[in-house]
Amino acid sequence: MIALIVASYRSFQSRRGWLVLLLLVLLAGAVVNISQLQIEDSITAMLPDGESHVAHDFTLLQKAPFARQLVINVTATDEVSSDDLLAATEALRQSLPADLFLNSVSGSGDVAATPLFKQLGDYLPVLVDETDLQTIAMKLLPEEIDRSLAADLAQLLQPQGMVLKEKIRRDPLQLENLALQKLANLNPIPEMTLKNGHFISLDGHSSLILANTTIPMTDATGGRALLDAFAAASRQLPVGIDAQLISGHPYTLANAETIQADMKLVLLVSGIGILLLFFIFLRSLRALFVYLLPLFSMAAALVVVGACFGTVSGITVGFGAVILGITIDYGLHVYFSWRYGSDNLGREQLLRAVSRPVLFGGLTSLSAFAVLLTSALPGQRQLAVFAGTGIVTALLLALFFLPHFIGTGKEWKSSSALQLRRHIYDRKPLLRYGVLFLWLVIAGFAAIQAQKLTINAELRQLSYLPPKLQQAEQQLRETWGDIRSRALIFASGKDLESALQRNDLVWKQLEKQGVANQVVSLAPLLPSLQTQHERLQSWENFWQQRQATTRDLLQMTGQKYGFSANAFAPFWERLGRPVPLIDTDLVASWGLGRAISSLLLVDDQGYQLLTMFPDQPELINALDSEFSQLAGINLVSQRRFSQQLSQEIGADFSRFVSLAGVAVVILLLLLFRRLPELLLALLPVLTGLLVMFGGMGWLGLEMNLFNVVAAILIIGLGVDYGIFMVCHGQQEENLASSRAILVSGLTTLVGFGALLLARHPALHSIGLTVLLGIGAAVPTALLVIPAFRPKRL
Amino acid sequence: MLNRLRIKYLLLVFLFCAAPAYAEEMELAPLLVELKLSSTQIETLSSPFVQEKYLDIFAEKLLSQGRFAYRKPDLLRWELLTPVASGFVLRGDQGERWNRLSQRQESFSVKKDPVMGMIAQQLLAWARVDLDWLQSRYRMELQKLTPVVLHLYPRDKGEAEFIDHLQIQFSADRSHVVAVQMVEQGGDSTSISFTAVEINSELSDSVFQVPDQ
Secondary structure: OHHHHHHHHHHHOOOHHHHHHHHHHHHHHHHHHHHOOEEEOOHHHHOOOOOOHHHHHHHHHOOOOOOOOEEEEEEEOOOOOHHHHHHHHHHHHHHOOOOOOEEEEOEOOOHHHOOHHHHHHHHHHHHOOHHHHHHHHHHOOHHHHHHHHHHHHHHHHOOOHHHHHHHHHHOOOOOHHHHHHHHHHHOOOOOEEEEOOEEEEOOOOEEEEEEEOOOOOOOHHHHHHHHHHHHHHHOOOOOOEEEEEEOHHHHHHHHHHHHHHHHHHHHHHHHHHHHHHHHHHHOOHHHHHHHHHHHHHHHHHHHHHHHHHOEEEHHHHHHHHHHHHHHHHHHHHHHHHHHHOOOOOOHHHHHHHHHHHHHHHHHHHHHHHHHHHHOOOHHHHHHHHHHHHHHHHHHHHHHHHHHHHOOOOOHHHOHHHHHHHOOHHHHOOOHHHHHHHHHHHHHHHHHHHHOOOEEOOOHHHHOOOOHHHHHHHHHHHHHHOOOOOOEEEEEEEOOHHHHHHHHHHHHHHHHHOOOHHHOEOOOOOOOOHHHHHHHHHHHHHHHHHHHHHHHHHHHHHHHHOOEOOOOOHHHHHHHHOOOOOOOHHHHHHHHHHHHHHHHEEEEOOEEEEEEEEOOOHHHHHHHHHHHOOOOOEEEEOHHHHHHHHHHHHHHHHHHHHHHHHHHHHHHHHHHHOOHHHHHHHHHHHHHHHHHHHHHHHHOOOEEOHHHHHHHHHHHHHHHHHHHHHHHHHHOOOOOOHHHHHHHHHHHHHHHHHHHHHOOOHHHHHHHHHHHHHHHHHHHHHHHHHHHHOOOOO | OHHHHHHHHHHHHHHHHHHHHHHHHHHHHHHHHHHHHHHOOOOEEEEEEEEEEEOOOEOOOEEEEEEEEEEOOOEEEEEEEEOOOEEEEEEOOEEEEEEOOOOEEEEEEOOOOHHHHHHHHHHHHHHHOOHHHHHHHEEEEEEEOOOOEEEEEEOOHHHHHHEEEEEEEEOOOOOOEEEEEEEEOOOOEEEEEEOOOEEOOOOOHHHHOOOOO
8 A cells, every 4th residue: 555655656746737637626526516415404313223212212202292392481470460461372372473383372272162061971981990980889878978969059059059050960979070080181281270261370470372383493594483483473572471482493593503603713713723833833835735634535525425325414514524633634744744754765765654654543543433333323323434434535635645735845954853853851851750650640530530420311411502591491390390301101003992992001000100190191081992881881880780779869868958859850861871982073072182183193103192291210110111011002201211322322432432442453453563562552542531531520521422422533633643653753764743743633622622612512512522632642642652662763 | 205204213213212221321320430439448348148049959949048258359258157057268369168068178279260260250349349340241230229229131151141130239328239139041040138238347367267167
């Protein structure tokens, strides 16, 4: 390979024009290709795919009613009456553009105007379960009948008696309450009541609007239009009333805007920094070619990833851009060796000498990234191809093209350059012990602190969370209860009946766990037909045994309280009537259509019934063991999802580091063939990683997806530094490696360390990690390796 | 010619029909202002009452006796002493009701219990003589001027399904209500007479608590 590089150099030495032409043609082709690329903005690229549990859970979590809905919390000051609040809420709802805010509602509609309360009691026989029948049996005891009729009499004597009279005739023993209780499990908002059919908080100072939208949560442009329309509508709200939109869109937009603002600042700071480095260390227009290397590599990487995957993940592009910072290394090494290296043996010999570490540096990085191909995250697999292509492109450009365009330097002859070649340890030999001691102290401290480091895979941690939006979410939680982060159970079936039967099973389990009153489910009100038939049979058996006795008791006790002989005729008339069955159409006719559409999902796979319940670890564990053996029932928990994602990311990262480590060690063995050199070459990368982990542990930071990718950058650069410094020590040629490493390290620190100024947590996190890792790897390469093994002169 | 006669006839009929209604409105408006002014001095109200219910569901007329108390702005007690000791107290939005016969006692919130919310609103409106609210809910007709007797017809369709009309009789000095009759759509009716109304007497907080067993 090295012979090919040298031969190519020799051939094109007098035909540079062809090289420029080839480069321009390739670049033009890449630009055309990139302009047609489809960039995908979904976070799913960073979630495990395929058959993994986490990917499956993530898909299911997206189906939660409040995850796919727009929630508008309207709040009023104490001075505003609840009637005025509801009027303003309705006006706001109507002024929201219907093409952006689909099917908006500010209440359940006037359920009282539907036949629900008149009809529900008729369906009691198919709604009551065995426990309810026991309750009814208790209510039929003589003393309980006496108590019920006394209560009825008292009610009738009270002012409200007029309204309740017909109901008492129909249901003197208050059995309908058992049917009414089934409605309680339909309310997805714990702290909500209804006023004139509108959602209103218990304190009367907040109301809600729910709506759907076709704009994806990740669409920043669409999100802008949505928020602008909402802001325009909200401006019409009267004084004392305020509205907040809670959905993924404000976060997407806030993130996009923060990243834009951050990038302006970061690019300005890093631009100034790189310019300073250029004037201090390079001072030549030809050095600009070196800085073009990452840009060319990125273009090639985009083209190849686009060709391999069709669409490119936005996250891959972002991470890839960071990682390809590594490619500037190869250019800098070629540049410095060419400009500052000793060319006593001629240019070809110099190229031969520099090609070896550059090639091995590239190969180690390549093998490290190749390991990412085994990742469970599709975004990381894309990243592997992206980085691999970028590295290969950079190597080709650095070794085949760059030597023709950076010219030959005369600087090495200057006294300052000669001075530079003499290492500081030659002038101050004792300094090496001081450096080694300091290195040991720092590494030891970092090793201790690194044990505190934890992994956090909470997806929200990766986003910028504006305080105002967090406050709005907090207010929503305080006013309406925790409506957005409950655990979910999906009961699926190819047809509605089989899904309903599984839903009945889920409900029974939740009842067994004693949390039925905290569950949102259709099962109590819409049991499967099988369950309804079974209940009907039990109901008939129940009354066959008790009807005659109950009739006598009711008559006798009624007389005692002054009721007329036919007072409860409607009760007996209903008991003798055939009982209809409940279906989805009937429930919808009761004004509960929205509950059905929230909890019953239909797609081409079949039917899914959704149950929501508190996300409590003990409950999740208990239910998990019950449901794990049952087909068609899936339990998903936000909390467990984050834990599993953490585990998968942690496992992925450990596997990646160990496999990459093995690959790097094998390549270093091939290159150096001696253990001491191998260990020396590994020093910068190990120190960089140790300081990064230790620094994060010390600062109380957690490892996230972004740190994992930043760690890859540190591994790539750190190994390169090690290879170059060890080669520099071994080879007779002076390749000006120290200066190349210094400039490479400083460029990386300025370029990515400037991200420390970013407000966005992901960018800030990358900046901090790079600052810690490269900040440790560069001095280790420049000072610690020579301290162990001075250059042979 | 025939057409002209028809028009004159129709005009006459219209004038005859419209005149009493117009006169009534003319009489009612200042009367309502007077009733409102007379009631502004009321801080507390308390009175025993007798209630007669003629309901189809009962074999006979049901007579009961009780006590009513009100203290500004939103304290209420409605209590039956016979035949069943039962009733409720209301303090703002929150209330408690009891029934000694069934030995049940429970708290309620008028925000969560729409029936109790409606009852509380009605009772408070009568105690305060909140004629603005009542006029928004009922069409009023003056039946008699001395003592003042009004007929109220519900404007709300839901309420009109239950109530045909209410008959309200005011005290001679027109400061408070002394009798209410509620006639339901099916013919059932309830009459309540407040027998010895005390105005602005001292009513302690304990009056608005659930009585001891």
